[in-house]
Amino acid sequence: MSADDASRWDARYADAELAEPSPPDALVAADRSETDRTRKATLLDLVPVAGRALDVACGAGAQTAWLAARGLEVVALDASPVAIDLTARTADAAGVRSRVEARVVDLDLGIPTDLGTFDVIVCQRFRAVDLYDSFVERLRPGGLAVVTVLSRTGADHPGAFHAPSGELRTAFTRPDTDVLFHQETAGQESVVLRRHPT
Numbered sequence: 226m227s228a229d230d231a232s233r234w235d236a237r238y239a240d241a242e243l244a245e246p247s248p249p250d251a252l253v254a255a256d257r258s259e260t261d262r263t264r265k266a267t268l269l270d271l272v273p274v275a276g277r278a279l280d281v282a283c284g285a286g287a288q289t290a291w292l293a294a295r296g297l298e299v300v301a302l303d304a305s306p307v308a309i310d311l312t313a314r315t316a317d318a319a320g321v322r323s324r325v326e327a328r329v330v331d332l333d334l335g336i337p338t339d340l341g342t343f344d345v346i347v348c349q350r351f352r353a354v355d356l357y358d359s360f361v362e363r364l365r366p367g368g369l370a371v372v373t374v375l376s377r378t379g380a381d382h383p384g385a386f387h388a389p390s391g392e393l394r395t396a397f398t399r400p401d402t403d404v405l406f407h408q409e410t411a412g413q414e415s416v417v418l419r420r421h422p423t
Contacts, residue, residue: 235305235306235307235308237305238284238285238305238307238308238311239307241285241311242285243285243311243314243315243318244284244285244286244287244290244311244312244315245287246287246288246290246291246294246315246319247287247288247291248269248272248288248291249288249347249349249371249373250349250350250373250413250415251268251371251372251373251406251408251415251416251417252268252269252272252371252417254406254408254413254415268405268406268417271369271405271419272292272295272345272369273295273296273297273344273345273369274295274296274297275296275297276297276298276343276344276345276365277297277298277299277300277341277342277343277344277345278292278293278297278298278299278300278343278344278345278346278347279299279300279302279336279340279343279345279346279347279363280292280299280300280301280302280347280348280349281302281332281336281346281347281348281351281353281356281360282302282303282304282332282348282349282350282351282353283301283302283303283308283309283312283327284303284308284311284312284349284350285308285311285312285315286301286308286311286312286313286314286315286316286325286327287315288347288349289301289312289315289316289325289327290312290315290316290318290319290321290325292345292347293316293319293321293324293325294319294320294321296324297324297344297345298324298326299324299325299326300326300328300340300343301316301325301326301327301328302328302330302332302336303327303329303330304329304330304331304332305329306329309327309328309329310327312325312327313325313327332351332353332356333355335355335356335359336356336359336363340363341363342363342364342365342368343363343364343365343368344364344365344367344368344369345368345369345370345371346360346363346364346368346369346370346371347370347371347372348360348370348371348372348373349371349372349373350373350374350375350413351374352374352375352386352387352388354392354396357372357396357397360372361397361399361401361402361418361420364420365420366420366421366422366423367419367420367421367422368419368420369417369418369419369420370397370402370416370417370418370419370420371415371416371417372393372397372415372416372417372418373413373414373415373416374387374388374392374393374413374414375387375388375412375413376388376389376390376392376409376412376413376414377389377390377412378390378391378409378410378412378414381412383412387412388414390409390414391409391414392414393407393409393414393415393416394407394409394414394416397416397418401420401421402418402419402420402421403418403419403421404416404417404418405417405418405419
């Protein structure tokens with residue numbers, strides 16, 4: 226990531242307020258779909274209450290704090306030092322700071338190898354095409370990945386960061402995973418997948 230990119234994200238979060246802990250968009254989207262109301266409860270039940278979680282491009286830390294409040298040990302990554310500070314303060318306000326490790330990481334270089342594997346990986350509204358395979362590779366057997374990107378489908382003014390229609394559906398077709406939920410509407414595409422138990 227260039228210095229300009231890091232500065233742009235720092236500026237975006239400079240005046241941001243602490244985030245409210247909240248589940249990933251895909252779980253909320255499943256709840257809003259009439260046909261998926263029972264599935265949403267199932268998806269939430271699949272999010273473990275112990276183990277390790279990774280929040281990629283954590284921003285203000287809403288999902289980090291939610292995962293930690295469930296009982297997970299969370300590694301939160303972002304390229305912006307300002308966002309990482311905000312995530313730490315959000316976790317502190319939620320009373321879960323002891324379960325959060327917040328790190329400044331250039332995600333253009335990939336997920337740091339020293340982090341190991343995870344029971345849950347969340348990537349919300351950060352398009353990281355080069356990381357899609359890593360999300361699956363870093364999942365433990367039975368692990369859950371929840372990914373949401375901005376999509377050109379249904380977007381009023383799609384920009385450079387909006388994914389082409391169907392990007393996540395196409396990206397996550399590995400035979401060692403099951404897609405549990407997929408939705409593309411209103412300028413977002415979401416997928417929830419589980420890695421097969423060994």
